[in-house]
Amino acid sequence: MTGPGYSESMHPENPPEGYTHGENEHIENTGSGTLRAAIFGISDGLVSNLALVMGVAGGTQQSGEAVVIAGTVGLLAGAFSMAAGEYISMQTQRESMEKQLQLEREHIIAFPEEEEAHLSLLLEENGLSKKDAKDVARKVHEDVEPAVGFHALLELGIVPQQMGSPVGAAFASFAAFVVGALIPLIPWLILASALWESVIVSAIALMAVGGAVTTVTHQSAWWGALRQLAFGASAATVTWFLGRLVGTAL
Ligand SMILES: [Zn+2]
Structure with missing residues (x-):
């Protein structure tokens, strides 16, 4: 295949200098996969710890x-x-x-x-x-x-x-x-009792994450934000009431 005198620079299909299409595309692919994983990971942490924090706050009189x-x-x-x-x-x-x-x-x-x-x-x-x-x-x-x-x-x-x-x-x-x-937890690390601060910070974060998810799914950002807020708020409300129920039973 490589006859005498063959060199890379003589290859007729050799791309011009500075041409990095393949490389860029690879970085782009990896990037969007990582972005997607990061958004969903943050969303999981946020919803699960918000629900946990609210449940414990409800069950222990904050x-x-x-x-x-x-x-x-x-x-x-x-x-x-x-x-x-x-x-x-x-x-x-x-x-x-x-x-x-x-x-x-x-x-x-x-x-x-x-x-x-x-x-x-x-x-x-x-x-x-x-x-x-x-x-x-x-x-x-x-x-x-x-x-x-x-x-x-x-x-x-x-x-x-x-x-x-x-x-x-x-x-x-x-x-x-x-x-x-960390998002629902941080207000509690700063203040002695931080129920509403935690709720507000988490609601904003839920909407931001829900909006960010739509950059992967290509739906309306507002739809994503409100959907995420609804799921997070439902989880937190349910655990809050369950926490209170358990807390008063003990
Ligand atoms: Zn084959």
């Missing part, structure tokens, strides 16, 4: 001490639970992808001609002419790994280089949950 202890423990418990869940989910996904890639690799090694013909067909279905599809499939199948990459993308929708890191995801969701869970 004892600041009890709320701070419960809120802190709830923050940590939730963050660990989120991190463990995220790690296991990503790791499982990764293992299943790697297994599928290995199967594909074995197929390509055992039945190179059939797999090349199959790839050619898939490329044709994706808009290439019969001749181009055949040429590309032949070229791609000169080596096993590029062939695995193409088969993974067209048959499984997997981009092997873009599998996320389970440890990174675990840390990110831990941090996001902590940020969300």
